[in-house]
Amino acid sequence: MPEGDTIYRTARTLHGVLAGRVVDEFWSPMAGPSAGAAASGVVGSTVESVTARGKHVVMAFTNGWTLRSHMRMKGSWHVYREGSRWRLPRHQARVVLRAGPVIAVCFSAPDIELVRDDAVEATLARLGPDLLAEVVDVDEAVRRLRSLGDTEIGVAIMVQSAFAGVGNVYKSETLFACRVNPWTRVADLDDDVLTRIVETASMLMRRNLGGNERRTSSPLDQRPLVVYDRARQPCRRCGTPIRRQVQGEQARSTYWCPRCQAR
Numbered sequence: 001m002p003e004g005d006t007i008y009r010t011a012r013t014l015h016g017v018l019a020g021r022v023v024d025e026f027w028s029p030m031a032g033p034s035a036g037a038a039a040s041g042v043v044g045s046t047v048e049s050v051t052a053r054g055k056h057v058v059m060a061f062t063n064g065w066t067l068r069s070h071m072r073m074k075g076s077w078h079v080y081r082e083g084s085r086w087r088l089p090r091h092q093a094r095v096v097l098r099a100g101p102v103i104a105v106c107f108s109a110p111d112i113e114l115v116r117d118d119a120v121e122a123t124l125a126r127l128g129p130d131l132l133a134e135v136v137d138v139d140e141a142v143r144r145l146r147s148l149g150d151t152e153i154g155v156a157i158m159v160q161s162a163f164a165g166v167g168n169v170y171k172s173e174t175l176f177a178c179r180v181n182p183w184t185r186v187a188d189l190d191d192d193v194l195t196r197i198v199e200t201a202s203m204l205m206r207r208n209l210g211g212n213e214r215r216t217s218s219p220l221d222q223r224p225l226v227v228y229d230r231a232r233q234p235c236r237r238c239g240t241p242i243r244r245q246v247q248g249e250q251a252r253s254t255y256w257c258p259r260c261q262a263r
């Protein structure tokens with residue numbers, strides 16, 4: 001699943017090539033009469049902005065409609081020049097938008113809607129503070145995290161209504177950096193630790209907005225990630241084999257060092 005930093009870079013790229021351009025064509029197989037009606041209004045209007053809100057890509061048009069897309073596990077946005085070859089098959093396209101020479105294609109994203117601006121805001125209002133916002137509301141993020149008391153921190157850290165942007169990679173990397181065991185219940189962590197978790201996740205994602213390979217380790221380290229996808233390899237800090245176990249109802253992989261992150 002794309003993490004917040006990937007979505008941020010996607011939105012920035014789309015904004016760079018589409019903002020200010022008039023939409024010449026808009027196609028989507030999305031169901032619903034409003035989508036079809038709106039699509040016809042979108043053609044001829046201008047792309048106002050493309051922004052990231054947590055893991056949502058939000059494309060606003062000057063006619064008062066907004067395209068919201070969430071990538072879930074497999075979705076992605078691609079940008080092509082007219083006439084160039086697509087890197088994924090056409091039947092996977094969920095949205096195709098042409099504006100001048102630019103073609104933006106959203107592939108495989110299961111959660112897409114084209115709605116009025118205010119309806120999008122209603123959906124996005126459920127998100128917690130955005131960890132990639134210019135100013136992160138850390139206190140609010142901690143308060144929302146705190147409300148998940150009985151949940152294990154390795155699950156809670158990805159609940160987007162607590163704070164938005166963290167996926168599976170940053171989960172493991174953040175909890176290692178903070179020396180927190182992923183199976184600890186939120187209720188058993190004090191506010192200082194929760195604050196550190198929020199600030200660390202934000203800092204690690206922010207470091208990766210440049211577009212190079214994702215890195216959470218020091219620049220001198222050969223391997224870019226510290227624990228993620230390193231099961232049975234030695235911990236960089238203490239040499240203990242890194243463990244992997246699935247966690248939560250969604251059975252997402254969690255990686256941790258049983259010694260550095262002892263309960």
Ligand SMILES: [Zn+2]
Nearest residue numbers: 235238257260
């Ligand atoms: Zn260790």
